Amino acid sequence: MDRETLEVDVLIVGGGPAGMSAALRLAQLQKAQGGEPLAIAVLEKAREAGAHMLSGAMLDPSALRELIPDFKEKGAPVASEVHHEHVYFLTKNSKVPFPITPPPLQNHGNYVISLNRFVKWMSGLVEAEGIDLFAGFPASEVLYDGDRVVGVRTRDQGIDKHGAKKSTFEAGVEIRAKVTILCDGVRGNLTKAVVRRLALDEGRQPQLYAIGLKELWEVPKDRIKAGTVVHTLGYPLKREEFGGGFLYAMPDGVVSVGFVTGLDYRDPMFDPHLTFQHFKQHPAIAAILQGGQMVRYGAKALPEGGWHTIPRVYADGLLIAGDAGGFVNSMRLKGIHLAMRTGMLAAETAYEAIRARDTSAARLWKYEERIDASEVRRELYPVRNVHQSFGYGLVPGLMYSGLSLVTGGWWLKDPMPAHAGFDRMAEIAEYYGEHKLDVDAPVRPVKVDRQLTFDKLTNVHHSGTRHTEDQPSHLIVYDTNICSTRCRVEYGNPCTRFCPANVYEMVDAGDGTKRLQINASNCVHCKTCDIMDPYQVIDWVPPEGGGGPQYDGM
Amino acid sequence: MKIAVCIKQVVTREWQLRVNEPKTWIRDQDASFELNEPDAYALEEALRQKEKHGGEVVVVSAGPARATQVLREALARGADRAIHVESDTLAAADALVIADALACAIREEKFDLVLTGLQSDDQGFGQVGVVLAEKLGMPSASIIMEVQASESGLRVKRELEAGWFQWISLPLPALLTIQSGINQLRYATLKGIMAAKKKEIRKVTASGSAAPAQKILRVYFPEKGKKTQMIPGSATEAAKALVQKLRDEARVIA
Amino acid sequence: MILVIAEQREGKLNRASWEAMAAAQQAGGPVKVALLGSGDEPLAAELAAAEAAEVIVVDAAALGEYTADGQVAALAILIEQEQPGHVFFAHTYQTRDFAPVLATRLGRSLITDVTAIRQESGAMVFVRPVFQGKLNADVTAEGPAPHLVTIQIGAYRGDAAVRGASPAAIRKVEIAVDAAAVRQKPEAPFKEAKQAVDLSQAERIVAIGRGIKGQEHLKLAEDLAKAMGAEIAASRPICDSGWLPMDRQIGSSGQTVAPKLYVALGISGAIQHLVGMKGSKTIVAINKDPEAPIFEIADFGIAGDLFEVVPAMIAELNK
Ligand SMILES: Cc1cc2nc3c(=O)[nH]c(=O)nc-3n(C[C@H](O)[C@H](O)[C@H](O)COP(=O)(O)OP(=O)(O)OC[C@H]3O[C@@H](n4cnc5c(N)ncnc54)[C@H](O)[C@@H]3O)c2cc1C
Ligand SMILES: Cc1cc2nc3c(=O)[nH]c(=O)nc-3n(C[C@H](O)[C@H](O)[C@H](O)COP(=O)(O)OP(=O)(O)OC[C@H]3O[C@@H](n4cnc5c(N)ncnc54)[C@H](O)[C@@H]3O)c2cc1C
Ligand code: SF4
Numbered sequence A: 001m002d003r004e005t006l007e008v009d010v011l012i013v014g015g016g017p018a019g020m021s022a023a024l025r026l027a028q029l030q031k032a033q034g035g036e037p038l039a040i041a042v043l044e045k046a047r048e049a050g051a052h053m054l055s056g057a058m059l060d061p062s063a064l065r066e067l068i069p070d071f072k073e074k075g076a077p078v079a080s081e082v083h084h085e086h087v088y089f090l091t092k093n094s095k096v097p098f099p100i101t102p103p104p105l106q107n108h109g110n111y112v113i114s115l116n117r118f119v120k121w122m123s124g125l126v127e128a129e130g131i132d133l134f135a136g137f138p139a140s141e142v143l144y145d146g147d148r149v150v151g152v153r154t155r156d157q158g159i160d161k162h163g164a165k166k167s168t169f170e171a172g173v174e175i176r177a178k179v180t181i182l183c184d185g186v187r188g189n190l191t192k193a194v195v196r197r198l199a200l201d202e203g204r205q206p207q208l209y210a211i212g213l214k215e216l217w218e219v220p221k222d223r224i225k226a227g228t229v230v231h232t233l234g235y236p237l238k239r240e241e242f243g244g245g246f247l248y249a250m251p252d253g254v255v256s257v258g259f260v261t262g263l264d265y266r267d268p269m270f271d272p273h274l275t276f277q278h279f280k281q282h283p284a285i286a287a288i289l290q291g292g293q294m295v296r297y298g299a300k301a302l303p304e305g306g307w308h309t310i311p312r313v314y315a316d317g318l319l320i321a322g323d324a325g326g327f328v329n330s331m332r333l334k335g336i337h338l339a340m341r342t343g344m345l346a347a348e349t350a351y352e353a354i355r356a357r358d359t360s361a362a363r364l365w366k367y368e369e370r371i372d373a374s375e376v377r378r379e380l381y382p383v384r385n386v387h388q389s390f391g392y393g394l395v396p397g398l399m400y401s402g403l404s405l406v407t408g409g410w411w412l413k414d415p416m417p418a419h420a421g422f423d424r425m426a427e428i429a430e431y432y433g434e435h436k437l438d439v440d441a442p443v444r445p446v447k448v449d450r451q452l453t454f455d456k457l458t459n460v461h462h463s464g465t466r467h468t469e470d471q472p473s474h475l476i477v478y479d480t481n482i483c484s485t486r487c488r489v490e491y492g493n494p495c496t497r498f499c500p501a502n503v504y505e506m507v508d509a510g511d512g513t514k515r516l517q518i519n520a521s522n523c524v525h526c527k528t529c530d531i532m533d534p535y536q537v538i539d540w541v542p543p544e545g546g547g548g549p550q551y552d553g554m
Numbered sequence B: 001m002k003i004a005v006c007i008k009q010v011v012t013r014e015w016q017l018r019v020n021e022p023k024t025w026i027r028d029q030d031a032s033f034e035l036n037e038p039d040a041y042a043l044e045e046a047l048r049q050k051e052k053h054g055g056e057v058v059v060v061s062a063g064p065a066r067a068t069q070v071l072r073e074a075l076a077r078g079a080d081r082a083i084h085v086e087s088d089t090l091a092a093a094d095a096l097v098i099a100d101a102l103a104c105a106i107r108e109e110k111f112d113l114v115l116t117g118l119q120s121d122d123q124g125f126g127q128v129g130v131v132l133a134e135k136l137g138m139p140s141a142s143i144i145m146e147v148q149a150s151e152s153g154l155r156v157k158r159e160l161e162a163g164w165f166q167w168i169s170l171p172l173p174a175l176l177t178i179q180s181g182i183n184q185l186r187y188a189t190l191k192g193i194m195a196a197k198k199k200e201i202r203k204v205t206a207s208g209s210a211a212p213a214q215k216i217l218r219v220y221f222p223e224k225g226k227k228t229q230m231i232p233g234s235a236t237e238a239a240k241a242l243v244q245k246l247r248d249e250a251r252v253i254a
Numbered sequence C: 001m002i003l004v005i006a007e008q009r010e011g012k013l014n015r016a017s018w019e020a021m022a023a024a025q026q027a028g029g030p031v032k033v034a035l036l037g038s039g040d041e042p043l044a045a046e047l048a049a050a051e052a053a054e055v056i057v058v059d060a061a062a063l064g065e066y067t068a069d070g071q072v073a074a075l076a077i078l079i080e081q082e083q084p085g086h087v088f089f090a091h092t093y094q095t096r097d098f099a100p101v102l103a104t105r106l107g108r109s110l111i112t113d114v115t116a117i118r119q120e121s122g123a124m125v126f127v128r129p130v131f132q133g134k135l136n137a138d139v140t141a142e143g144p145a146p147h148l149v150t151i152q153i154g155a156y157r158g159d160a161a162v163r164g165a166s167p168a169a170i171r172k173v174e175i176a177v178d179a180a181a182v183r184q185k186p187e188a189p190f191k192e193a194k195q196a197v198d199l200s201q202a203e204r205i206v207a208i209g210r211g212i213k214g215q216e217h218l219k220l221a222e223d224l225a226k227a228m229g230a231e232i233a234a235s236r237p238i239c240d241s242g243w244l245p246m247d248r249q250i251g252s253s254g255q256t257v258a259p260k261l262y263v264a265l266g267i268s269g270a271i272q273h274l275v276g277m278k279g280s281k282t283i284v285a286i287n288k289d290p291e292a293p294i295f296e297i298a299d300f301g302i303a304g305d306l307f308e309v310v311p312a313m314i315a316e317l318n319k
Helices: A017-033 A062-065 A115-128 A189-197 A272-281 A284-289 A336-355 A365-373 A375-383 A388-389 A396-405 A428-432 A456-461 A481-490 A528-532 B038-052 B065-077 B089-092 B094-110 B128-136 B190-196 B235-249 C014-026 C042-046 C068-080 C092-106 C215-228 C236-240 C293-295 C306-317
Strands: A005-013 A039-044 A084-090 A095-097 A132-135 A139-145 A148-154 A155-161 A164-171 A175-180 A209-218 A228-234 A241-250 A254-262 A293-302 A318-320 A475-477 A503-510 A514-518 A538-540 B002-006 B009-011 B033-035 B056-063 B081-086 B112-115 B140-150 B155-157 B165-170 B175-177 B203-205 B213-222 C002-006 C032-035 C053-060 C086-090 C112-116 C114-121 C121-132 C135-141 C147-151 C169-173 C204-208 C232-236 C261-265 C282-287 C300-303
Touching: A005 A017, A005 A336, A017 A039, A017 A062, A017 A115, A017 A336, A039 A175, A084 A272, A084 B065, A115 A132, A132 C135, A139 A175, A139 A189, A139 A284, A175 A189, A175 A336, A175 C232, A189 A318, A189 B203, A209 A528, A209 C204, A228 A284, A228 A365, A241 A284, A254 A284, A293 B089, A336 B128, A336 C068, A365 C215, A375 B033, A375 C002, A428 A481, A428 C261, A475 A514, A481 A514, A528 A538, B002 B038, B002 B094, B002 B128, B002 B213, B009 B065, B033 B038, B033 B065, B038 B065, B038 B112, B038 B140, B038 B175, B056 B089, B056 B094, B065 B081, B065 B190, B065 B203, B089 B094, B094 B128, B094 C092, B112 C261, B128 B140, B128 C092, B140 B165, B155 B175, B155 C092, B155 C114, B165 C068, B235 C300, B235 C306, C002 C014, C002 C068, C014 C032, C014 C086, C014 C114, C014 C147, C032 C042, C032 C068, C042 C053, C042 C169, C053 C068, C053 C282, C068 C092, C086 C092, C092 C112, C092 C147, C112 C121, C114 C282, C204 C215, C215 C261, C215 C306, C232 C236, C282 C293, C282 C306
Parallel strands: A005 A039, A005 A175, A039 A132, A084 A228, A175 A318, B002 B056, B002 B112, B056 B081, B081 B203, B112 B175, B140 B175, C002 C032, C002 C086, C032 C053, C053 C169, C086 C147, C112 C147, C204 C232, C204 C261, C261 C282, C282 C300
Antiparallel strands: A084 A095, A139 A148, A148 A175, A155 A164, A209 A254, A209 A293, A228 A241, A241 A254, A475 A538, A503 A514, B009 B033, B140 B155, B155 B165, B213 C135, C114 C121, C121 C135
């Protein structure tokens, strides 16, 4: 097939905080140092910059201050500074405040933001620098020259359900770059492929992930003061599960409420969406939301493995930044500032390398050196075993979290052993013993009232998700037989539960058995299935450009 | 052929509507916006006509500063240049005022053909195009499903109701309102986006003088207000009762 | 006085004209009806059945076939002569084609797609949908009378138009329309067998959902549709399975419809489905789950097994 090609110096894939920061930093270096201007392009799969952004979000402004010192004058949407902070341990009907806020959760000086708006704002600055920002163009493949990364190919547009070209077919473009910076976020499809192909995770622990579900609410204005943040531990999670809830108040009664659970739970019947509903029903949370209106919903995974799970983040022609590389502080539930910081460091490395006409791994190794010398390591190293330690249960985990701050993270063996999250999921028989379980019925059902609690489909409606219907499924299940046979018996089809958008359904096959139905157009691009499927037969690939959620205000 | 396409920026269909404080319009500060869908078909038709007959496609939008988003998008898809009638009040203005502003902005350009979408996804007047035609002194035809252009004029296929159509001929210059689905929309391309950066967006201030023709007193969510009659009894009883109600009460079947 | 402009094509009145009439009568005040065309006496007699001050027939050769220019030229003069307070039209495709020109030429306000009318401190307040029906707006017309108003099809019931005790007077007026000034040259209308069904034009729809269980049961729904004179449609899973073509799908990623009657068989009522059909006049839901959300928007509901209820309905309808 004839494909157009486009040559640039630096290609950034993914327009999140990491990608936008990398682009801005490159523009700054360019301005400061002059010379032949670099051609820079940013690819983003969302229709509009920021549309696929979902975060808490509390922003640690350290990287922002450095990148854009006059961010306030430039109109950064950082409306509320954190004023009041609460941490509760929840039991079913009550809350026990932690006597003191543990230091990692101390957020004074941070801002409560909407990452969607923040990134939209950044995209304006990027475009003002004359950088080409291509929204609506997912990268589907990495281009190699031997083991050297030489760019990416964008997805073909205009293919129908059956794989045939429509009259509007538009072949994907090959974008060739001296340096490709992958900022494709958590479980990025390109990063995943490149890490495998170049074995960048050799000698590292497997990445651990969590899934976060979130709703945006509008409650009466006097209900809760802007800048109030609440974190919870405990209910509705079982002791063996890692995670917790959050509630952040913004001006005008806008409240961000969410629940994060480690994707290394053992209970195959665990359902993150139902857990989120139980959380909202807790009196402490319900009291704040009651009488308000849910206006947006979404879900997204986040990497939580920490320092020892970060792969090698450079190769010939390649750098990896942000969530794609796993730069998240899971104890602080914060990754934006690290994404920004690693994006900036990647930009600096790429800029230098291009000026030196050497973009080999030997040169790009400087990126790792920069990271090691930066705040990133200073922040991540001491908490390197946090999520792994929660693998031993809540109480030891909490003790550990506290202890790491004192001991600098030394604990038992270092690094602590860990398994990939999906590996920990127990089989039904193992977890529930012999007693018969109807795997199509929830273990802890919620009576949905569509005021405080919602079913998945109603929620998905509020994610603003839209995809071209007539296109091949972008969720590739390599073996659907497993679903109706082994998985049904062994795990009871957990995909029907962990997918927060009801993409996977087991429906009657007509012969007394069940078959998997994939409602691909519901997908909110959270990547959970790609991560958590116990047989690892699901591949998330990008759908046609512009498809996906519309996370206004998230 | 020199073609103008009038396009509007509207809130995305996926945005959850919220009403503003005086309850006279929506609160759209944090909304996301997109090109009004019928206008995308009008633009596509203009590009196809240009491909056949040569000439120039100029996109025109009346609206606040943020409307440059859709003008840029149209330039990326292949329009040659853009005119932005910039005014904050035009976002929620009525058809007469918008058409007047557009007319003032494009009259001098002497277009051969002006295309608009059938109606906008927000106000849904279905008037702007037709009013604009009258203001420009052009004949118009609406809800068009096919356009055949020649030097002497246009032959266009109008959609009537219930599966009926009609061809009509009209002289140039003329205005057409385009029905969604008239063509297949093309995808934006990287090259198009880069080329768009070099194209001109001329800003003009709204110089129309039309007085508003309608006033919005309030906007509100339609009341659900349906009372469901659950029909009890065995399947046969319920079926019988239902058929009777549909015949006599609702009178929706014979 | 409200002047209602009736619409005809090929010697037949558009039934929506009666709906505009009903709206005018309910808005209050005397009503006159005007019909434009050439040689339309039988239709005038039909209209005269309505409770109206009179029926005005504008008979001119140039009005034989509809053209926007012809219609505007004639109506501009008629309105000048009659001095109505309001002019009502049905919001048909034809009205959309010329009413905005007429309003502009007269320099008068035009309010389109009106679904209800209220009096508020002496003025008419019009309710019209905005944002594709997600919101309603209450609007008033600005500027001097007459104000032009188009009434959404189906918003009023045509059979609710009050009939007069005796036929209304019919008056013919002569208006000279200069045929040479008509810029549009129409050809004969034709019907196109579109391969895609246009469900938006269907009066009745029987829609099936996953409750239908298997393709082999489609016949049951089709039989019901036949007995009711309805089109068949479906929720997304049915079309996804290929049991019905995609163009029969109702909902956010399918068609939006508003028929007189919508019968939902075995459809749960997910919001993505509801947005495509909740504008229907009468909604019937048959679902074995009494808690199914579809019942929240139904006018009539039967909580039961469709495989029992539907055959009984067919039997009753065919009696
Ligand atoms: C529920 C939740 C709460 C959180 N709370 C906080 C918090 O309070 N504070 C905090 O600091 N952090 C928080 N985080 C983490 C934070 O959001 C992330 O660390 C941060 O967004 C990472 O930025 P990034 O640019 O690396 O990746 P992302 O923000 O994920 O951006 C990646 C971008 O790449 C695009 N992309 C992906 N694949 C492709 C492709 N193939 N082609 C083109 N484009 C592609 C995506 O659409 C996306 O726009 C939270 C995360 C979650 C899920
Ligand atoms: C982005 C997006 C777009 C979508 N677009 C659309 C769309 O355009 N149109 C659409 O329809 N859906 C759409 N959906 C899917 C939608 O969310 C639902 O999944 C779908 O409408 C459900 O179809 P259903 O009601 O037929 O099936 P189900 O939800 O499975 O409902 C079946 C119903 O049948 C009942 N039933 C079962 N057996 C019987 C019996 N014997 N007698 C009576 N009742 C019985 C059950 O009680 C149940 O209520 C979309 C979803 C998303 C996320
Ligand atoms: S299909 Fe996978 S990526 Fe999409 S929403 Fe479901 S779990 Fe997330």
